[in-house]
Amino acid sequence: MSDFTPLPRSPSPDRRGFLKKVVASAAIATSAGCRQALEEFMKKSLREMSRAEVKDVLQKHEAEYKAKFGREVEVFATPAREGVLFGYGLDLSRCNGNRKCVTACVKENNQSRGSDDAPHNNPIQWIRVLEMEKDKGISFEHANPYYNPKEVPEEGKFYLPVQCQQCENPPCVKVCPVGATWAERDGIVVIDYDWCIGCRCCMSACPYGARSFNWAEPNLPSDQVNPNTHVLGNRPRPRGVVEKCTFCIQRTRAGRYPACLEACPTGARKFGNLLDPNSEIRRLLEEKRVFVLKEELNTRPKFFYFYG
């Protein structure tokens, strides 16, 4: 995928549409219980749906979350805006490893919380901050994601936050056997949580460890739900599917900054529209010397690191 295709292709909808019609007409006489199973069977991926069908899906999810969490949760499907391609910048000389970004991300994006008393503890974090040794430079071999000192930064250490790099040539998208993950026009790589079969090929393919799997039922307490959600982003996830950072699609498509950026006390995080010559991110690319992680893999990230 060398460039960004507008709402990506759907694999021969006609042939499948026909098959599904055949199956549907054959099953008209089925009971209500069967009908529900059939509905699941006939479902299309979000990419193939019409506007009206997407609207139905959003309403269905809103009702589902209301029943589950006992409160209103809004699910939007805000599309990518014309002329927008998101890019992220991270200043390694400012980052001090405080991990406020991680906490803010978990809160904003409704990730499964870890808890000591939960029998199946499956906390999910989309940002990993790696502690590295100054005299070794950027070396994943010597990285430690579980650092826990009294105070950061520690002597002789520096910190490298890693999250989805929103690659222009994403290896995860290529390997998905059912097309449940794709790059949107604004460059955000998204997952259809209702289409993902949980095979985890994308996790094997991602060179940045950016994808997480819901090994257990997500642990999201009702009072901690962020009710402002996007269908391809932070809406509460089901068990058994993969999830990842979406540059806070629910915020950034509404013209706001990602939560990690707002939470960063050191100002290490920059974000903006790569297609706007006056944006902060473009100024950064102009004035600083940036690099990307694992550039030899030709993933072409839109997540740029620099030393400010």
Next chain:
Amino acid sequence: MRFDRAFLRFTAGSAKLVARGSSYYYGWIGLLAIFIVLGAVAYARQVDEGLIVTALRDPVSWGFYIGNFTFLVGVAAAAVVLVIPAYIYHWKPIKELVILGELLAVAVLAMCMLFVLVDVGRPDRLTHILPLLGSLNVPSSLLAWDVLVLNIYFLLNLGVVTYLLVSLFRGRSPNPYIFMPLVMFSIPMAVTIHSVTAFVYNGLPGRPFWNASLLAPKFLASAFCSGPAIMLILLQILRKTANLDIKMEAIWKIAELMAYAMFLNLFFLVAEVFKEVYSDTHHLQHMRYLFFGLEGKTALVGWAWTSVAASVAAFFLFLIPATRKNLVTLNVGCVLIFIGVYIEKSIGLVVPGFTPSVLGEIYEYDPTMNEFLVGLGIFGVGALLFTLMSRVAINVANGTFRLTQEAPRADVDVPA
């Protein structure tokens, strides 16, 4: 009688045939039933609680299940490829060899599909990955291709073997113009299924342990050891219990060919080890974890050396004519090859690819009892399928299971 009506009679007769048997037969079926029940209970628990009941986590996201899948695809491929030497050396019981090879392929492929089924997080959405019904992401996804070729290979073998058996059951010679092209087609397909399975791993540049061009050739070489090892043991069992008429020369020849395949497999291993050790880049980490452990984490070390030792020992047992022709050492060799290749292609292939993870984390994967039980159940299903199918097949092949008892025995006409 028409083919379809004969087929119905064949099905009904088969059901009766597999329901009768000696007490050993019942004992064996009972044992497999226990395995299957244990596996089903363990899988029910997994469905209830999620894949959290496995030892898999984000850093090591494939393990025991996908490892078994990979190993078994090799077995399914190699079982059928034995047809080639059977033709070259004009082995007498070629009909039986073709039928048994294809039955083994069918049973093992059923296991492969089950191992994929238990590995996915959303088995309820499996229609998404089926050709026509779902949205198979071809040509870009190798796993989508793998699903496609495995389905074709499964249907091909099932079709051919059903046609052969029903024809013989009707007392007719199977039409070689129908089944020979299909058998011939199944040979490149066998190579294809294993290559594509290798490419699923091979095409991931972020995982240097798999991203080596030798992976697919190595897969094939090791499959041509493990598949025939299982066939050799089965042939001997059936020779004793079912009066299968197979010459010892054929068995020795298979063992000799396995020695060559094992030589290639070991040579490929040496080539990979040399490249990594001499280059000494950070890619060496994965191999180092496999054979020596990293940061005191050594879960795979014992397995890795067991695999190498078993493979090397089996190579010599099969290379030396005296030990190859001795039934005891021959069977010891088969077991050693099975152990060697099983470790190498399952845990020994999957886990080091993930360890250390892409961000340098070392998570030590150690499969849970629940994973083992699910696997045991799947092996139970495979063994049961093969037992029942081969019971029918052998009775058809030696003429005791026929549509009309008076009909003269027909041999398969095989073009030389």
